[in-house]
Amino acid sequence: MSRVIGDIEKFVHEWAPKGSAQSYDNVGLQIGRLDRPVTKVLIALDLTPLIIQEARELGAELIITHHPLLFKPLKSLTGSSLVSSMALEMAESGMALLSAHTNLDCARDGVSFELARTLGLSDVEFLSGLEETLFKLVVFVPPERAEAVRSAAHEAGAGQIGKYSYCSFSAGGTGQFKPGSFAQPFIGEAEGPIEKVSEVRIEMQVEKWRVEAVLEAVKRAHPYEEVAYDLIPLSQKSENVGLGAIGWLPKPLVLDDFLNLTSARLNNPALRFAGHPSQMIHRVAVCGGSGSEFIPLALRAGADAYVTGDISYHPYFDVLGTDGQAKMALVDVGHYESEQMTEDLLVARLSAKFPDISWNKTRLRSSPVETWVRRST
Numbered sequence: 001m002s003r004v005i006g007d008i009e010k011f012v013h014e015w016a017p018k019g020s021a022q023s024y025d026n027v028g029l030q031i032g033r034l035d036r037p038v039t040k041v042l043i044a045l046d047l048t049p050l051i052i053q054e055a056r057e058l059g060a061e062l063i064i065t066h067h068p069l070l071f072k073p074l075k076s077l078t079g080s081s082l083v084s085s086m087a088l089e090m091a092e093s094g095m096a097l098l099s100a101h102t103n104l105d106c107a108r109d110g111v112s113f114e115l116a117r118t119l120g121l122s123d124v125e126f127l128s129g130l131e132e133t134l135f136k137l138v139v140f141v142p143p144e145r146a147e148a149v150r151s152a153a154h155e156a157g158a159g160q161i162g163k164y165s166y167c168s169f170s171a172g173g174t175g176q177f178k179p180g181s182f183a184q185p186f187i188g189e190a191e192g193p194i195e196k197v198s199e200v201r202i203e204m205q206v207e208k209w210r211v212e213a214v215l216e217a218v219k220r221a222h223p224y225e226e227v228a229y230d231l232i233p234l235s236q237k238s239e240n241v242g243l244g245a246i247g248w249l250p251k252p253l254v255l256d257d258f259l260n261l262t263s264a265r266l267n268n269p270a271l272r273f274a275g276h277p278s279q280m281i282h283r284v285a286v287c288g289g290s291g292s293e294f295i296p297l298a299l300r301a302g303a304d305a306y307v308t309g310d311i312s313y314h315p316y317f318d319v320l321g322t323d324g325q326a327k328m329a330l331v332d333v334g335h336y337e338s339e340q341m342t343e344d345l346l347v348a349r350l351s352a353k354f355p356d357i358s359w360n361k362t363r364l365r366s367s368p369v370e371t372w373v374r375r376s377t
């Protein structure tokens with residue numbers, strides 16, 4: 001079955017909704033056209049000139065990266081900087097670029113879940129749900145149309161709570177209204193008396209990026225000229241999208257052994273950390289990429305160790321107790337190293353969905369950062 005780039009983008013955004021990306025981010029199709037056919041795809045964490053060359057040799061029509069190429073607005077496409085040069089080369093070669101960045105970071109089974117699995121953690125959950133993402137939609141419908149409206153809302157993505165979907169609550173009651181002069185009411189007539197009718201109150205949670213589609217579906221299925229509904233922001237955190245991940249090692253390890261395991265699994269010969277080599281590690285929090293800001297979340301969640309990248313000097317002090325000892329081990333494994341497994345994750349997920357397309361993980365290491373380990377003398 002022939003596929004176009006838009007099919008791939010749609011699937012990625014069902015898994016990692018575009019609207020769940022951080023506001024500063026730029027995700028989705030960056031270069032190319034949604035209606036172009038695609039048979040071969042190259043997947044890499046970053047775009048580099050060598051990765052573009054690899055894609056060309058492969059004959060790929062699409063490159064999928066985790067980190068977006070186009071992040072800050074470009075004023076020209078002249079090849080005068082690395083970013084504009086690569087964007088121009090991609091466009092000239094007719095190759096498309098799709099990026100799934102912070103939307104994949106905060107997706108269930110996204111970047112941090114994959115990092116947790118790579119470290120062998122079990123019972124993995126979000127370190128914290130994402131705030132300000134949930135709404136409650138309440139809609140009032142005549143009983144004979146309740147099922148149609150409920151189904152339309154669910155089909156558009158309303159009512160997903162954690163591992164459950166199609167979640168809603170319905171209760172019967174009496175609604176009332178008085179049609180105005182220009183109304184064309186479903187029940188009663190224009191300028192008629194106050195009508196009292198049986199209605200069903202249907203309520204369900206909706207994530208902010210699905211609100212528009214859900215309301216459109218509800219209005220299409222609803223018989224009333226003016227649909228009565230409430231859209232209420234909820235203060236609880238989403239269970240479907242979140243920050244970082246936390247889980248359990250199969251058995252407790254001393255920090256020294258945990259660092260050895262982490263170094264091996266993430267293929268990084270040198271790790272920076274705070275903690276005592278003999279302290280016990282069982283519950284482990286992780287965040288792919290730059291996760292320093294979630295150190296307080298990991299401490300609050302009772303993690304014995306927190307693994308992330310890009311930890312600068314001062315945050316290491318945040319894990320120390322009043323005795324100066326680390327309450328929680330803090331481990332910097334490197335930004336690239338904490339996210340490199342995203343390439344395998346994307347290949348696995350996309351090849352399962354689109355088996356007719358050739359999915360290829362880059363053979364290159366896209367990080368420009370190397371680790372120097374002193375020669376033994």
Ligand SMILES: [Zn+2]
Pocket residue numbers: 067288289290335339
């Ligand atoms: Zn990153």
